[in-house]
Amino acid sequence: MRDPLSKASDFGKKDRPYRELIAHSFRVRDPLASLALNSAFPVNLPYCLGLLAWSMDGRNDVETPAYYRRGAHEYSDDQHTLSGAFGHRLLSAEGDQLAAIVDRVRRDPAHRRTFAMVLTPSDNFRQSKEYPCAVGVQMFLRDGALTWITVMRAQQALTVLPYDCFLFMLMHQFAASMLDVPCGPHIHQSGTFHFYDNEIELAERVVAGPVKSAGLPALPDSAELAKAAAAELIVLERRLREAAVAGDIAAIDEIAATKAETDFTDVVRACLATHAYRKVGDDSTLVESPSASPEIAELIAAL
Incomplete structure (x- = not known):
C-alpha cells in the first residue's frame, strides 16, 4: 500500500x-x-x-x-x-x-x-x-x-x-x-x-x-420503549463524557447513583460511569448494575 x-x-x-x-x-x-x-x-x-x-x-x-x-x-x-x-x-x-x-x-x-x-x-x-x-x-x-x-x-x-x-x-x-x-x-x-x-x-x-x-440485556421489544432506551443511552453517554472532560466529579456521582430506566441502559450507566471515574483519576470506584451478566460485570470491574 x-x-x-x-x-x-x-x-x-x-x-x-x-x-x-x-x-x-x-x-x-x-x-x-x-x-x-x-x-x-x-x-x-x-x-x-x-x-x-x-x-x-x-x-x-x-x-x-x-x-x-x-x-x-x-x-x-x-x-x-x-x-x-x-x-x-x-x-x-x-x-x-x-x-x-x-x-x-x-x-x-x-x-x-x-x-x-x-x-x-x-x-x-x-x-x-x-x-x-x-x-x-x-x-x-x-x-x-x-x-x-x-x-x-x-x-x-x-x-x-x-x-x-x-x-x-x-x-x-x-x-x-x-x-x-x-x-x-x-x-x-x-x-x-x-x-x-x-x-x-x-x-x-x-x-x-x-x-x-x-x-447486554435485550433492548425493550416495542418501538416506543426501544426509542426511549436509545434516547437514554445517548443522554447518559453525553452527560458522563462531558462531566469527565470537565472534571465534574459531583455530576458523575449523581449519574452513577441513579438507576437507569431499562436493564439495557442501566448496564450502560454502570460501565460508562466507571469509565468516567477512571478518566478523572479515580481508579477504585466501581459502579455496579444488577442487570449486568457475570461476564459484563467482570469487564466493568477490569476498567
Whole structure:
C-alpha cells in the first residue's frame, strides 16, 4: 500500500504487509450475543457503548470517539469531524435511512428494497483519510424474524472486527424492536477480510485461547420503549463524557447513583460511569448494575 491517505500505508509512512481473504462472510445465529470475549485481546466495553451512542445519535464529531480511544484524530481531515461515520451516514446525513426502511418493512413485510447506504458515489471523487469501510446494511423480515446483513468493503479482521460487529448487531436489535419482532441471523460480508503481519502473534494468541460470547440485556421489544432506551443511552453517554472532560466529579456521582430506566441502559450507566471515574483519576470506584451478566460485570470491574 502506498496511498498517503490510507491507514493501510500508515498514512504514507511505510508499507504494512497483510494477510486477507477476499469475499469472506460469516453468520451469527444470535445477535444478542454481540461481544466476543478473549483474554488475549480484551474488548474495550466503554468504547463499544460510546461508539453505539455516537452512532445512534447520528453524529460525526471526532471528540466523542477520541474520548474512548486514542488515534481517532488521525482519521479526521479537519480535526473536528469524521466524514465516514457510519451512524451519521445512516441516520442523519440525508435523513434516517433505517427508520425509512423499518417503515417500509412494517407496511410490506416481504419488501426487498431495504438497503441503507453508507458508501456513496462521492467517496470515489474526494480526497480524504476516510473512505468508509462499510458499504451499507440490509434487512429482511422472514419467518417472523429480522435478518440483518452488514456489507463491508474492507474489514480489519482482528482488532476492529469486534467493534464493528457490536455496533451493527446492536443496530440490528434496535431495528427488530422497532418492528416488534425477534432478531434472526446477523450476516457479515466483507470484500476484503484482513489483518496485518505485525499482528500475527496476537492473532495466534486469540485463536489459541478460548473465546466466549456475551451480550447486554435485550433492548425493550416495542418501538416506543426501544426509542426511549436509545434516547437514554445517548443522554447518559453525553452527560458522563462531558462531566469527565470537565472534571465534574459531583455530576458523575449523581449519574452513577441513579438507576437507569431499562436493564439495557442501566448496564450502560454502570460501565460508562466507571469509565468516567477512571478518566478523572479515580481508579477504585466501581459502579455496579444488577442487570449486568457475570461476564459484563467482570469487564466493568477490569476498567
